[in-house]
Amino acid sequence: MEVTHRPFGVTKDGQSVTEFRLTNRQGAYVKLLDYGCTVRSLVLPDAVGKMTDIVLGYDTLREYEERDGYLGAVVGRFANRIGGGKLVIDGQEYLLAVNDGPNHLHGGFRGFDRRVWKADWNEKGITFSRFSPEGEEGYPGNLQVAVRYEWSDENELTIHYTAETDAATAVNLTNHSYFNLNGSGSVLEHLLQINADQITENDPDCLPTGRFIELADCPAMDFRTAKPVGRDIEIPDQNLRNGKGYDHNYVLRSPGIDREAARLYSPASGITLVCRTTQPGVQLYSANFLTERCGKNGVIYYPRGGVCLETQHFPDAIAKGFVPSPILRPGERLEETTIYAFSSEKP
Ligand code: GLA
Numbered sequence: 255m256e257v258t259h260r261p262f263g264v265t266k267d268g269q270s271v272t273e274f275r276l277t278n279r280q281g282a283y284v285k286l287l288d289y290g291c292t293v294r295s296l297v298l299p300d301a302v303g304k305m306t307d308i309v310l311g312y313d314t315l316r317e318y319e320e321r322d323g324y325l326g327a328v329v330g331r332f333a334n335r336i337g338g339g340k341l342v343i344d345g346q347e348y349l350l351a352v353n354d355g356p357n358h359l360h361g362g363f364r365g366f367d368r369r370v371w372k373a374d375w376n377e378k379g380i381t382f383s384r385f386s387p388e389g390e391e392g393y394p395g396n397l398q399v400a401v402r403y404e405w406s407d408e409n410e411l412t413i414h415y416t417a418e419t420d421a422a423t424a425v426n427l428t429n430h431s432y433f434n435l436n437g438s439g440s441v442l443e444h445l446l447q448i449n450a451d452q453i454t455e456n457d458p459d460c461l462p463t464g465r466f467i468e469l470a471d472c473p474a475m476d477f478r479t480a481k482p483v484g485r486d487i488e489i490p491d492q493n494l495r496n497g498k499g500y501d502h503n504y505v506l507r508s509p510g511i512d513r514e515a516a517r518l519y520s521p522a523s524g525i526t527l528v529c530r531t532t533q534p535g536v537q538l539y540s541a542n543f544l545t546e547r548c549g550k551n552g553v554i555y556y557p558r559g560g561v562c563l564e565t566q567h568f569p570d571a572i573a574k575g576f577v578p579s580p581i582l583r584p585g586e587r588l589e590e591t592t593i594y595a596f597s598s599e600k601p
Contacts, residue, residue, distance in 0.1 A: 255276055255277065255278050255279075255379075255406075255407070256276070256277045257274055257276055257277075257375050257376070257377065257380065258275045258277070259273060259274045259275070259375075260272070260273055262287055262315055263314065263316070265289070265315065265319060265370065270370075271288060271289045271315050272288050272373065273285055273286070273287055273294065274286045274288075274373065274375060274380055276379070276380065276405040278405055278406065280298075280299075280407060280409065281305075282297060282298035282299065282405075282596075283295070283296075283297050283405070284296050284297075284403070284405045284411060286380060286382075286403055287315075287318070288370055288371050288372070288373045289318055289319075289368075289369075289370055289371075290318065290366065290367040290368060290369065290371075291327065291328035291366070291371055291382045291401045291403075291429075292311070292318065292325070292326040292367070293309055293326040293403075293411075293429065293431050294309075294311040294312075294326055294550075295307050295311060295550065296309045296411065296431075296596075298409050298525070298596055299598055300523040300524055300525050301523060301524025301525070301598045301599050301600060302524075306435075306436070306523060306525065307437050307550065307551075308433055308434060308435050308436075308437060308525060308596075309325075309326055309433060309434070309560075310326070310431075310432040310434060310544075310549055310550075310555055310559070310560050311325050311549060311550050312325065312549060312550060313549075313550055313551070319368070321547065323432075323541075323543070324360060324367050324430035325431075325432060325549075326429070326430065327366070327367030327429070327430050328367060328382075328401050328415075328427060328429055328430070329360040329361055329365055329367050329427070329429075329430050329564075330361050330365060330366035330386075330399065330425065330426065330427045330428075331361050331365070331366065331386060331391070331393050331399075331426075331427075332350075332361060332393075332424050332580070333361070333426045333428040333430075333564060333566050333567075334359070334360065334426065334428075334503070334537060334564075334566060334569035334570075335357045335358060335359050335459075335460060335461050335462075335569045335570055336350055336357065336358040336569075336572075336573070337356075338352070338356055338357060338358075339351060339352040339356075339357060339358040340573070341358075341392070341393070341424055341572065342572065342573065343422045343423070343424070343581055348392055348394050349392050350362060350391055350392035351363050351392055354459075355459050357461055358391075358392075360430075361391055362392065363391065364391065366384070366386070366399070366427075369384060371383060371384045371401070372384060379402055379403055379404035379405065380402070380403050381400055381401070381402040381403075382400065382401045382402075382403075383398070383400040383401075385397070385398055386398075388420075388421065393423055393424070394421050394422065394423050395419040395420055395421035395422065395423035395582075395584075396419065396420045397418070397419050397423060397425065397582075398417065398418050399415070399416070399417040399425075399427070400415070400416045400417070401413065401414070401415055402414040402415075402416075408595070409595065409597065410593055410594070410595040411594045411595075411596075412591065412593050413429055413591065413592045413593075414590075414591045415427040415588065415591070416587060416588060416589055417582060417587070417588040418582075418587055418588070419582050419583070419586075420584050421584060422581055422582070422583045422584070423582055424572055424580050424582070425580060425582045426566055426567040426571075426580045427588075427590065428533075428537070428564040428565055428566045428592075429564070429565075429592065431594075432541055432544070432559070432560025432561065432562055433518060433560060433562070434559060434560045434561070435519070435522075435525040435526075435527065436520050436522050436523045438553045438554075438559075439559065440484070440556070440558055440559060441483055441520075441540070441541075441558060441559065441560060441561045442482060442483050442484025442558060443482050443483075443484065443521065443522065444482065444483050444518055444520050444561060445480045445481065445482055445483075445518070445519045445521065446477050446480065446481065446482075446483050446516065446517070446518050446519075446538075446561065447477055447478070447479065447480040447481075447516065448477040448478070448504050448506075448515070448516045448538065449506060449507045449508070449513070449514060449515055449516065450469065450477070450478070450504035450505050450506050450507055451468065451469055451478065451505070451507055452466045452467060452468055452469060452504075452505040453466070453469065453475055453493070453502045453505060454466060454467075454502070454503045454505065454535075454568055454569065454576070455467050455493070456496045456497065456501075456502060457496065458495075458496050460497055460501055461569065461570055462503070462568065462569050462570050462574050462576075464574040464575070466505065467493065472491070473486065474486040474489040474491040474493065475491070475493050475494070475502065477504070477516075477538070480517070480519070483500070483540060483561060487499050487500065487540065487558075497542060498542040498543070499540040499541075499542035499557075499558065500538045500540040501537070501539050501540070501542060502537065502538055503535045503536070503566070503568055503569055504516075504535060504536050504537075505535055505568070506531070506533075506534055506535060509531060509532055509533060509534050510530070510532060511530045511531065511532055511591050511593055514528055514529070514530055515530055515531050515536055515565065516528075516529040516536055516538075516563050517529070518563070523598070524598045524599040524600075525596060525597075525598045526596065526597050526598070527563075527594055527596055528594075528595045528596075529565065529592065529593070529594055530593045530595070531565040531591065531592040531593070532589075532590050532591050532592070533565040533590050533592065534567060534568065534578055535565070535566050535567065536563050536566065537563075537564035537566055537569075538561070538562070539561070539562040540558055540561060541555075541558055541559055541561070541562065543557070544556070544557050544558075544559060545557065563594075565590075565592040567580040
């Protein structure tokens, strides 16, 4: 694998941002930014050999700084929601930034997605790291966090997260890439399968109620067998209404990097994505809140123009008592891995 880099811009507060390009032996490549550990492009051949960029992103740094939606970024310190922004650990209450209606979402107003990380790279991959001080967006504990990306000759993107703290805190790290296996247009015809028998039920603000829903009892939410993302999305189902589409945490049947968590396939391009992860859940988000905007190379993005498979710990896990617990304590080391493996079916 070859790593090259170029300046990508300067943030509004004067920090230089670099774009790294990881190219494998097949000529397929990933472009990463040290701003938000962002996956900006992921370019690989479709079934007829046409190089296709299958993630959403922007041309300029300013757009990454100003637009919402977390395109391609790593989100943290705690991905997804914490009810009322109230974090209670060992009887001590911490008030986090409340940035999503009544709740805390994706690390607050300025989460990990809006920070410049330190980059170290070699021919095997690139590691982004940062120090998140105690008090950042309200969190307890000084956190040293790293995200390592590797891009194999077999078109597998591996994301490895590590973190250590000096006081008990909540950590939940994910990547918020929007996949569109055709490069543009709708994803409603993509076939999706998720190896999950349950979801965590949401309230109308997309916060877990603490209850689980059996997918056998809820066909609209059920992806145990592959079906088009859009097939049931307009069904008058309360879960879909709460998320304005899919925006739900699927409880993986058997997490682990040697087992498949989810599979996404586009019949139009012949590209398949297989997701494997050590994390217990995956948030399926059908880009319901992605307002119309101009993306890379003049491509227009629309709601439902991407699928996010955000591997994660369950939302609001501490307050709801979900296991495994996302509390990280001094002396412990968080280690999570997610692999997105791509292939294209030759016609
Ligand atoms: C996650 C959330 C959504 C939304 C998107 C980004 O998927 O669950 O509600 O915030 O991120 O817009």
